[in-house]
Amino acid sequence: MTEANFKLVEEVELLRLVTVGSVDDGKSTLIGRLLVDTKGAFEDQLLAVRKQKGLDSIATAADIDLAMLTDGLSAEREQGITIDVAYRYFATPKRKFIMADCPGHEQYTRNMVTGASTASAAIILIDARSGVMPQTKRHTHILGLLGIPHLIVAVNKMDLVDFDQAVFEQIRAEMNEYCAKQGVKDLICIPISALDGDMVAVRGNNLDWYEGKTLLETLESLPTLGDVDRLPFRLPVQLVNRPQTTELPDYRGFMGTIASGTIRVGDEIIAVPSGNTSTVKEIVTFDGNLQEAFAPQSVTLTLNDNIDISRGDMITRVGEKTGDSKDLTANVCWIGDEPLSARKKYIIKHTTNSVKAMVSSVDFKTDIHTLDHLDADELAMNEIGRITFKLQKPLHYDSYADNRATGSFILIDTFTNNTVGAGMIV
Template identity: 70%
Template structure:
């Protein structure tokens, strides 16, 4: 085995970017992902071979790249993708976690799932078909979930003679539409996933396109939403009281800093109690820290014995506080089998906080085809809408656009225990 030089120093700088890809099998999504995996060596030879063997193909060139990505037996039998699959690949600059989502309308819930953690999205458009209703639906959902960067890969350019006019028309229509959906950063790239044009390698067939390839684009996107510069939010996961002979009085608050930063000596406020204290220490296995920032998982100790338990939140005294209300208006994607109706009760989980909620009003539903707001008395599986929730006790939240962690919540059916709703605090 010849060993390629591995750059340990460069590797210490590697950042993580979370991606979501949406589009249907017909748009060539699986082929594109297969292409990315093969071109970045994210797929191994024996995995390729397993696919080749099954298809009876003679060589890697004949491998149906889509077969690499359909993980379940039922999917391969039916030739469809049922569930979100997670893929991993890396370049010398960056590691990528890609949520690969099926594009069928009935599987909107998968797309919301995949998009919820993504910093960037790739939407596939078949150059022959142009912008389809489902393309707009996808862009709408990405805007709703506030995915920072949206990349539109106009695929199958080889099948339209690499014609710039076809590409330009699609881009013009999408720019206009996405601008109205709250998509901040739209990037368009003409590609052929099958031939590899503009995926990892610059296309020789589209001299009119001077922009970056898909892979170069992915490497150059800003990966984090600068969450360390937002107000400090520390939802308490656990109170650590070891009560061992060497730590009889230790009381550490464990959690993940979901936004902002904190240093020893900073004044903090515990919510909901409103009690104040200052940070005594920031503890970690690797030694005490002077300061810590999002998204680190740490343990904090305070200088005063104040009552704090799981589900409470620590914020900084000198920064804006989250709203603490018994009512909240949310954008909702309904993913439960049973429809949501007014007066129904659910359990909400937001950060580490769980509480009972009641649907006080369905403000509107979004027609998934026209994206118009319509009035309704129920939200069914895969419906999107705006809803008002009444909370059992005050919940501390920011708007989703301001803070993805404290502005997001899931609804749980108390009888089935299933996750039935994805909710984002409106406004901001």
Template identity: 50%
Template sequence: MSDLLRVATAGSVDDGKSTLIGRLLHDSKNVFADQFDAVEAASRRRGLDAADLALLTDGLRAEREQGITIDVAYRYFATPRRTFVLADTPGHVQYTRNMVTGASTADVAVVLVDARHGLVEQSHRHAAVAALLGVGHVVLAVNKMDLVDFSEEVYDRIVADFDVLADELGIRSVTAIPVSALHGDNIVEPSENLSWYAGQTLLEHLETVPVPPRGGQVGARFPVQLVIRPRSAEHPDYRAYAGRVAAGVLRVGDEVVVLPSGRKSRIAGIDTHDGSLDEAATGRSVAVRLEDDVDVARGDLLAAAPDAPEPVRQLTGRVCVLAERQVRAGDRFRLRAGTREVRAIVGSVADRLDVTTLKREDADALELNDIGDVTLRLAEPVAVDPYALSRGTGSFLLIDEATGATVAAGMVEQPPAV
């Protein structure tokens, strides 16, 4: 999976996110002829002389009519060097939850800034959300350089301001690129208008930026999704546990512990539809066989024995509210972590986070799009890692028990105490 890069774009309204992605798709020859014909026809209906490439990503009718991005639009494309998943996320504060969704799996965040306006409040918010979600690398795309006469001085001032912000947020890896998405300057091909810039184009950078390790900083983690027991004449004694490796690498012969029970065994085999493997890396879907006949069920976690997390019945997490329902102390939910679901009660709401300033404010409840810290009491033990160490086993959902709707997405904020 090293050739796959997940990219999330973010920026203020009218900064040109959708146009940038449309230009990237078009100029890299990843747009079908009929798609482009449809965009040209829609552009003519709007009275435009040229194709509005933003329409390649603004798929919802409401988005097309308002000229803004509301939902998260995913686009897939490939070059000879790499395959990409692009998430065009909303810019407005009222769609913070959508940006959290789009950036939660991203390896790289592209933050667009209008060269005419420099950093604005939403620029701070988008950088802060990227930092909160542990996105490993940020690209600062200073867009609309054509509207400031391709000024190097304007570009340098914006880059200096963003460097200060990145330092405050703890973002360690930032690359700045001056672009004009509307005209294609520095998107796929180098721009003669930006001859003072000696760096890579946006596509060149995305093709070559190292993919951050997706396994996190913990040992192997394997949430069990299904117990496989065919009980057939051909395989009378076959028993395996299917799922996707959430972190680290599983290897035949490694010692693992089954959580929350604490029973230990070793990996006897790793099976796939195409045959057996000696090891399986993060993101690989496999069936794992164990040497011992231990009790393993859906919702259990197979973890590398040397650094297995301690199952807990209380944790502290930072949550983003995704539904039009308050989250307050005493509320009951079902908590889903990996493949495990348990009943949970909100013990307390500690505060609400201002994602623009990163200051914490006192709060009794969290509303739609709010991000804040909560404590949760669990009816049964759950094995989790801090989100900073492992996205795969450090995230969770809070689900409405009555409707089954997802109310909030959370990140385990600290090593939980037993």
């Protein structure tokens, strides 16, 4: 890559993606195809795959097993399934991409929630022969709850149904109906053949009846998530820096990653929960002081007044206060081995803050097929429902619909210290 091209790649926008689907829908093959067609696969990777298949060094991408470029764990290659979340990086002249390749098996739904939590777009892969599976609906429902702004349904293996338009249209209609119930606004359906490359990076010759963009063209044209800068300012405090040296005897810096919004030197801030106010004196970063900072930069703020702020507190601008309550209602994706039930106690980890919580009530669980709300006393592994918690102390938060960073949390089992749930505050 030339220096000019390298600079170009540095300057283009970044899109975070997640790919989901049922087992054997072809996710690994699709990602392998994208890596090869965008020159994102290193030559030594291609050479290693050729050797494993007993091919010579001049074998083309069509001759190799594309899935072997992405299934990194030996257990994945042995079983032919993806187990862990793997992050893949590729770029075009128009955009850079970070893609989370999530496992499709129901047993690994917990891994999928992790991979999807930071994405701005999702590719939902569907095998054209099988149609919309229960796991497809489960993944789509979770993506909707996670607030992923752009959902792309890639109907794969069209070559195995003779590129039949009727098969594609039936799947598209079913997905449109399902997503409409959940309020998903941006749904794009694309027929593809990941193995042959049709409609992935190039159109190919077999899907002339589809007039939309290829998958890669669609990914390049999606609007990136820039709204986080326009949200209220939120800085969860991770560490209070007090070096107490002779040069800096009274220095107090409040360190953390900006969750949303922007902050400038001189802005009036308020610390929660104390309610104390001050103004920003300095914005310190590793690369030097700034006049303005924005999400997701890691910064240290110094203030003009010596006010009480500790780890787990949150710094916001005056007039942009968070919610404040000891009662919390959230949509919860349950990933624990033991079921969630009323009266059980957990730890809620929210930004840099941890709060003890008890399940006040299981309001309902969701039928992933119909999206109906069902009466329930508990949530079993991989079930999704709405839960009300009673907290030991007030939590300062936003609703997930308003702010994904400060509207989400994880649930930790107090006995095993395992993460057992992911919550989205309503």
